[in-house]
Amino acid sequence: MIFKFPYLLSVIGVLLLGAGCKGSDASVQNASEIDSSRICSVKFNADSAFSFVKAQCDFGARTPNSEAIERCGDYIVRKFRGHGLDVTEQRTVVKGWDGKDLRCRNIIAAYKPELADRIIIAGHYDARPWADHDPDSTLHRTPVMAANDGASGIAVMMEIARQIDRLNLAVGIDFICFDAEDYGAPYWAPQEAQDNADNWCLGSQYWSRNPHRPNYTARYGVLLDMVGGRGSKFHYEGFSLQFAQDVVVRAWEAARYAEAADFFPQENGGYVTDDHVPMNTIALIPTINIIPYNKGANFTSHWHTTHDTPENIDPATLRAVGQTVLQLLSEENSN
Template structure:
């Protein structure tokens, strides 16, 4: 399947040369090895232990609400739950109401849910994920499913589940830096291939684009940001994503080396992935160097896992060990800052 950059929420640039994509100046004709060695496993002092069972439960709770599609009762119920959990873990919570316009002219009543830990600290790190689920299973093998909604266990709920567990740990023991956790909305309402409307650029990540124009604090700054997207899949591999390398190569190196030092080298690959249009691209454009931890599957046409944007993105394909690898790595990074 070919990738249409306007009709997909993210675009992976394949690892084979494709002449038509050269205009991006981001295509690599072969895998590049960023680091040839994996560090020996070393202990990390004073870092909380990420509980994968807890993160899994947070995922299950979101999925139990149903489809988290803007303008639905399930969406409102999930928003209330996420805000209350951040508050329960000690965050100062802001819910940013964001009316955004979808590709078809629909006004989406989106909600960006923001948890602020240690608001008095000026040295801050931003952690983020999207919490909505896609209305269209437009990558499903069965075309009859293309207009059905996606449950979004991995694509949405996994990143949020991992961050809620991280929030729980921060609530029990604060790191040296301030941490902001943002659950962005209306990320996955991008224009499907079957739309009869004119092509709309930037139809994805609408909640993030709104926040970038109107951050929760005027002049908001963070030292760096980490996006978690599809971080719970079985047999997941996280390659070094090209937009992350373009905007924040030092942060990529920091996170991948930390993962490898913790023994998670089989998850965090030194190979380059594709260039992915995701929430972090817009955060980078506002001047906060940010990276994307996202599953990459070189064997698939999309570059993502087989369940991506299908009706099969369910809890059946979630692996707690993947959640553990990502969550423990992020905790080790922020507690060593």
């Protein structure tokens, strides 16, 4: 198994999901005409989100134990608090595949923390220490700037948080910024380390076992990963269908209302080891992953390379994902 790399749904996987997937496709493809009264009136500002991407990258590559990630974490805390949210910092030390102690700082920003009924929007803000998929092999041990694979998801969350009061929600929202997601073993590591899925998503594994509040739970979660790349297409992700199919159906329906259907094909993608896996399997919170899928290739051409920079972020993609999430949340008012 290759981690943080998409692969086609196996025949067995498709059969296991069979009836459910057919139901999902029918639910979306046979949807009625757009009901204009359901369209979210709050409009996602892609330029604002892009500025949040750039601000994170201005700190440098936010690799574990670096000054850049500490300063970026401080920035994230300031921004969410500035939007009026209640912020909790969860600090610990986790062990990397290479035996290194990694300082880990998960940041949880809560909207209406007093409400028991909650939804999670999550992403990771750390950067991969190694550009091990760069076309230039001499750069493979160079840190990744992670504009898309890291900063984009957090930026979309920040922009949603900036406007969330306008949704008048009767449900609480937790924006969870995970650390130490992208420290999985590179190709030069021992094969045993490469094959171990637990070397990825260290921050979300810790949070899933040790939530920031005792007995914490949420109705569902939405993970945003690599949501700013030019030309991105977000297919149904395998673990999302397995654990939270109903949320997948609702999210892809929300994309229609957000005028983002072209970004969200009603097609199966692959299974991806990502932060939503421990959220589903350990925290037992049904969570979907909005992540790009490129058939037969990496997630995007800039994935885990030195070219994952703000110059390669497309505000149109940020807008498509951000407006879709706003639409999904706005539907809570009619449920």
